[in-house]
Amino acid sequence: MTGPDHSGVWRYRELVLPTIQTHEIVSHPEGNTPLLARPRVAGWVGVEGLLLKHEGHNPTGSFKDRGMTVAMTQARRTSARAVACASTGNTSASLGAYAALAGLPALVFVPAGKVALGKIAQTMAYGARTLLVRGNFDDCLRLAREASAELGIHLLNSVNPFRLEGQKTIVLELLEQLEWDAPDWIALPAGNLGNTAAFGKALREAHALGLITRMPRIAAVQASGAAPFAASFRGGFAERLHVDPETIATAIRIGAPASWDRAVRTIQETSGVVTSVSDAEILEAKAIIDAAGVGCEPASAASVAGVKQLRARGTIARDARVVAVLTGHVLKDPGAVVAYHQEMEPPPEHANRPIEIEPRVAEVERVLRR
């Protein structure tokens, strides 16, 4: 099979963009990501029925491609002259690749010095004009919004509703992989809250159509240094909070999430929870996922770290069926991997230190004997 029907997004086109004509679709293709059972990860978390939905298997290595194919299709369809986004790195990589496919000029706003190496490399490689903004993601988004409005550029952040329509297919696809027998929980990392919003909409629609008969609960997991949504949840969402963000998980280093209201609706409608995990917990979860041969970027590991924490607290039962979404590929952030395994002092528990040797068999033997 070739063409858009091969895409894990456009297979669901009736629920994504029903009026689209096949020839209008800008697709690499994307989606069709695996749902993995990895007993070592499940055992570490303490939930035997844990499955990992690995969105790092998308063409640019993150879930962003699912939203981008839809938003780029709509941009070209409506004759956009250029496209733009603010990003912590993955959206910019995805925008670059899809703009190249669509033949549209692309402009990205990223926080200077705070984007993981793999993502900035991709963005430059795919040909997007890359602006390193002296500020954080929240400053980038404000600037991208203002510049797009003034200069007539098509903004493709997740504030663009077409992005969320595409991102719904993460949930539709995992439900289909489970033969529409919905899990008890779906856990995901939360930054700008676009995905949290999209997941709620997908579940709402799947339930209304009778594709599933009960609602999974959403667990949205933030990094503790960038957790305004988790703090607000603890206060019953009485206040919309913002913080000055800091975390090793640069993808979710966001202090003023944009899709706030829609994400609140998701949590409320699914009896969901929002929690936060420390950078140390994120790095440990990542080391476990990586060492299982699966691999993911730091932000993605927040979902698994969150499930472990919610299990320890008794919120998630030992026999629960849980899907944790891994949002990005291990190679997105090689700097984090090298720092963890090679540079941190003292070495963390799961550090896999490389050993430098002279080119002699005796030295190899010495290493093997250790």
Ligand code: F0G
């Ligand atoms: N995981 C990864 C790997 C991400 O790149 C992001 C967001 C998230 C999780 C959080 O998703 O924002 O929908 O709550 N990355 C955006 C970007 C901000 O610019 O690439 P969210």
